[in-house]
Amino acid sequence: MFIEEVRDMYDAEQRLTKALPKLAEESTTPELKAAFESHLGETETHITRLEQIFGMFDRKAQTDTCKGMKGIISEGEDILDEDTDPWIKDAAIIAAAQKAEHYEIAAYGTLRAWARILGRQDVEQLVEFTLEEEKKADEKLNGIASRLNARAASVRG
């Protein structure tokens, strides 16, 4: 079950490495573009950590289709196709990205708990690093969204 979830996330993170450059490209706010570019680097690190975890259980790294992330990304792509005001689009892109982040926060939270039951502190530590980075990425998006919303409200005001 643990390895199945690792395979699921190995697929999810690889899907994200393809989605993040599109999100960066379609974002207007420079701060948002930069956030996606920096999270792409982190995502690559998360993939490497999952590969380390496969190794720690003497398993070959392989993916299992992550239907949850597939749905979330497909929903995000629909947003990218929409023709709307740049700031509304940026707000919608942030919303889509936060769904992906929260999916990962839930999944890595589970993997951390399971690593603990398996008595694998080494694995737990690796999962913890990734979990903290996902949480920080989500908080960063929260910050960008507030600033964007404050600007939008002052324009409207």
Next chain:
Amino acid sequence: MFIEEVRDMYDAEQRLTKALPKLAEESTTPELKAAFESHLGETETHITRLEQIFGMFDRKAQTDTCKGMKGIISEGEDILDEDTDPWIKDAAIIAAAQKAEHYEIAAYGTLRAWARILGRQDVEQLVEFTLEEEKKADEKLNGIASRLNARAASVRG
């Protein structure tokens, strides 16, 4: 954009009302069964609140396929089909449910922020009630998972 997201969640919550009874049925731990049953009641309230929100914007309540939740639920159904130890299955069911909760936490967080920009405090308040219930449901699952894991570890130990 706000109404589109409300339609998305209107679909997501309806999918959940169909999925929750299956999760309750397949759970072994009584505490977990009870948690899903009580969350079903809350989910019905969330649907009513979304209908109120449609009304507040003079819109007809209608759904828009929520691909994210569809993927998460389909992933959860695959778990229900697996034949494994009851406690492992319960742990996997909790993991699947927490992905759904986190998806909703991200989505309602976005709706709350957007209601604020639109200057609709009445809507913001309704979204806030639901958001708090989703967060509490996630924390409750965290608690059940820890107790389940502690028992599993003591059996193993």
